[in-house]
Amino acid sequence: MAISAIDVKSLGSELSTLTDPFIDQYISIAEGLVLESVWGCAYDNVLKLMTAHLVTLGSRAGSGGSVTSEKVGDLAKSYSTVNSNAKGLSELMLTSYGIMVVQLSKTQVKTPLCV
Secondary structure (H helix, E strand, C coil), X not given: CCCCHHHXXXXXXXXXXXXXXXXXXXXXXXXXXXXXXXXXXXXXXXXXXXXXXXXXXXXXXXXXXXXXXXXXXXXXXXXCCCCCCCCCCHHHHHXXXXXXXXXXXXXXXXXXXXX
C-alpha cells in the first residue's frame, strides 16, 4: 500500500496545516531511505513516521532539533542540536517521529544471511 499526505497528516496536529505537495516531496525522499525489504509488514508505518520526521525537520527551516525552550512574549524558541560528527541514528532523535522509528527498529529481528 502506498502512503499519502493524508496518512502523514493523521500522525499529528502540527502536520495537518502543511500542504499535500509539501508532504509529497518528503514521501519521495523517505521512500529512498526506508526499504520495504528490510521493514516487511512495518514498512508503511515506518515510511509514514520517516516522512513525518523529515517534514518536521523541513518545516523548521534548518532550526535544528526538538524544542528545548519556548518564550511567548517577544516570541523565542530554542532547539536542540546534534553533533555534526555524530554517527548512526542520532539525527532521528531530533523529532518524536524519528524516535518512534528508532523504537520500531529495535523490534526488527536481524538474522545472518547465508549464501
